[in-house]
Amino acid sequence: MKAKAKTIPTKDWLESLKKAADELLKTSLRFDRDSLAENGKEAGPEPVEGQPGAYIAVLGDANAMHLGLAASREGCRALARGLLGMRTDQELSDKDAVDGVSEVMNIIAGKVKSQMSDRDHSLRLGMPIFMEQPIQMRDDMERLVADVRIGPVPCQLMVFKMKKAA
Secondary structure, three states: OOOOOOOOOHHHHHHHHHHHHHHHHHHOOOOOHHHHHHHHOOOOOOOOOOOOEEEEEEEOOOOEEEEEEEOOHHHHHHHHHHHHOOOOOOOOOHHHHHHHHHHHHHHHHHHHHHHHOOOOOOOEEOOOEEEOOOOOOOOOEEEEEEEEEEOOEEEEEEEEEEOOOO
């Protein structure tokens, strides 16, 4: 008999998201030396609200979340280049940048789903979507954010869920 799915705390989703992004950096993203040197100097401010990013739904019997990854436009381009193994000086179309960041989010979400599947076997992923503007917060939503660096790129990792009705 299958164990009943349990609601997973939002903070656990965020920790899993950070772990999955770090794992992706170590296994699948390749940044060239120019990108690392260029961005290593700019280790200043962390990402700010309102940046473009990719989002994906993770749904199950007891859990319904949206995971997100946002970065500056140049940060999104750097992530896409890192996934594609491109050098900083190689041209990347806007469409390829959007597709690349969406695929980065898809891979990260797949890793999160795998990490959480022992707690909810019914989890499934939606399709990643890229948005130029951030998700608009409403009173009935909860959001947790972590400012991280994925290689040389300052990013925000986000978890969104609807608050329970009282």
